[in-house]
Amino acid sequence: MKNEKTNVERLTLNVQPSTLKATFAIVRKDLAAELRSFELVSAMLVFSLLVIIIFNFALELDVKVRQSVTAGVLWTTFAFAGTLGLNRSMATEKDRGCLDGLLLAPVDRSAIYFGKAISNLVFMLIVEAFVLPIYSMLYNVNLFRLDLLGVILLGSIGYTAVGTLLSAMSVQTRTREVLLPILLFPVAIPVLLAAVKVSGGLLAGAEFSEVLTPFNILLVYDVVFIAVAFMVFDYVVEE
Amino acid sequence: MILVKKLVKRFGLKVILRGLDFSVEQGEFVALLGPNGAGKTTFLRILASLSRPSLGQVQVAGHPLPNEAAQVRAKLGVVSHMPLLYPDLTAEENLQFYASMYGIANAQSRITEVLNMVGLENRRKDLVRTFSRGMQQRLAIGRAVIHNPEVMLFDEPYTGLDQDASEMLDEVLRSVAAEGRTVVMTSHDLARAEDLATRFDILSRGVIASSAKREDLRDTNLLAYYKQALVD
Numbered sequence: 001m002k003n004e005k006t007n008v009e010r011l012t013l014n015v016q017p018s019t020l021k022a023t024f025a026i027v028r029k030d031l032a033a034e035l036r037s038f039e040l041v042s043a044m045l046v047f048s049l050l051v052i053i054i055f056n057f058a059l060e061l062d063v064k065v066r067q068s069v070t071a072g073v074l075w076t077t078f079a080f081a082g083t084l085g086l087n088r089s090m091a092t093e094k095d096r097g098c099l100d101g102l103l104l105a106p107v108d109r110s111a112i113y114f115g116k117a118i119s120n121l122v123f124m125l126i127v128e129a130f131v132l133p134i135y136s137m138l139y140n141v142n143l144f145r146l147d148l149l150g151v152i153l154l155g156s157i158g159y160t161a162v163g164t165l166l167s168a169m170s171v172q173t174r175t176r177e178v179l180l181p182i183l184l185f186p187v188a189i190p191v192l193l194a195a196v197k198v199s200g201g202l203l204a205g206a207e208f209s210e211v212l213t214p215f216n217i218l219l220v221y222d223v224v225f226i227a228v229a230f231m232v233f234d235y236v237v238e239e
Numbered sequence: 240m241i242l243v244k245k246l247v248k249r250f251g252l253k254v255i256l257r258g259l260d261f262s263v264e265q266g267e268f269v270a271l272l273g274p275n276g277a278g279k280t281t282f283l284r285i286l287a288s289l290s291r292p293s294l295g296q297v298q299v300a301g302h303p304l305p306n307e308a309a310q311v312r313a314k315l316g317v318v319s320h321m322p323l324l325y326p327d328l329t330a331e332e333n334l335q336f337y338a339s340m341y342g343i344a345n346a347q348s349r350i351t352e353v354l355n356m357v358g359l360e361n362r363r364k365d366l367v368r369t370f371s372r373g374m375q376q377r378l379a380i381g382r383a384v385i386h387n388p389e390v391m392l393f394d395e396p397y398t399g400l401d402q403d404a405s406e407m408l409d410e411v412l413r414s415v416a417a418e419g420r421t422v423v424m425t426s427h428d429l430a431r432a433e434d435l436a437t438r439f440d441i442l443s444r445g446v447i448a449s450s451a452k453r454e455d456l457r458d459t460n461l462l463a464y465y466k467q468a469l470v471d
Contacts, residue, residue, distance in 0.1 A: 017342035021339055021342060025336055029332075032327075033325055033327040033328055096325070097319065097321030098325060100321075101382070102340070103289055104287060104317055104323075105340035106310070106312040106313035106341065107340060108309075238291065
């Protein structure tokens with residue numbers, strides 16, 4: 001009896017979902033939607049520029065002091081703008097019910113996490129790519145150094161890795177806008193402090209060996225939080 | 240196709256489903272009716288693997304939940320009152336995205352087929368945000384059938400639709416069911432449910448209070464049957 005294929009069995013397509021393909025489908029979808037609306041990046045960008053300008057007027061300092069505060073001002077800007085983006089990115093999925101659409105796909109749910117995390121990272125990097133030259137001009141500091149750009153990339157990876165996980169958690173609550181920063185900032189302190197230490201050291205002309213410890217913390221944080229998010233994301237998004 | 244035994248769902252101290260038993264044969268179209276707060280949506284979310292049962296057994300398309308949730312999801316299509324579509328993408332891009340999430344080979348031909356089925360082929364390049372509510376709901380059905388699922392769950396699909404849009408949705412639902420799929424639909428619209436379904440189950444206070452096939456209702460209209468089931 002089971003040897004004969006039923007009508008519906010014949011209907012069913014050969015569904016072969018792949019985690020990697022699903023991850024990049026989410027990234028492609030997020031980028032395409034953002035390219036049309038500019039909803040997220042524009043908000044992050046305007047916010048970042050305002051923070052930089054406010055700091056510029058607040059800290060009317062000489063060139064040397066300006067260099068010493070650069071790392072702090074930069075990472076404060078990136079962290080606040082990043083939080084704005086993380087909140088919005090997951091909220092758009094939730095508000096339109098699309099998070100359910102993602103969860104209904106027969107793929108490993110880590111694909112959803114990695115897809116959203118990569119999109120968030122790309123948005124954050126786009127904002128940073130605009131912020132860095134403007135900051136360089138306003139503060140007269142050269143930020144276009146490969147080692148510094150590498151640190152910014154590592155710091156952003158760590159921040160979006162933990163931020164994507166926590167935004168998936170906070171988006172389920174009624175107070176998500178307030179809850180995300182409250183959850184995120186304490187957890188992201190190690191990555192932010194390490195990023196500030198390494199960036200500040202490099203801008204002050206220190207040897208790489210002198211900033212090796214915070215650099216290692218940055219690396220370890222990235223690896224640990226990506227691994228933790230991979231393991232717990234399934235439970236976080238489940239009702 | 241669907242087998243549920245002694246299903247209990249609790250949210251904290253609140254018990255939503257209280258030992259619910261339910262089964263659906265392949266190809267049946269079951270209308271799940273009941274008052275607000277009866278637990279219809281919660282029940283459908285459990286069948287869709289979006290929510291875990293607190294107690295009891297759930298099996299969909301031969302796979303137990305939650306252990307084989309991915310296999311269930313591959314054979315399941317869900318339409319709710321929210322279309323689960325991205326307004327800044329075109330109809331085609333939305334379907335392309337979901338086709339990728341389901342790993343469908345030959346996505347383009349399947350997308351064309353689905354757009355024809357829901358009558359939106361001429362709007363495939365238009366952004367979903369320019370669609371009326373009725374068109375969005377038809378595209379939502381297209382999204383849900385993109386992987387040709389064996390089982391379809393509809394949660395209040397008529398919510399917010401005007402008369403014309405509801406009639407068009409009727410046609411799409413009929414064609415979905417005519418292909419031999421197993422369908423479970425929750426609705427408050429008894430007339431539509433009576434028109435479409437082959438079986439009517441009344442969910443009340445967390446259990447199936449009554450169940451009747453279309454042929455059993457020959458002398459009774461659905462409204463009378465529904466009211467009687469709630470009183471009993």
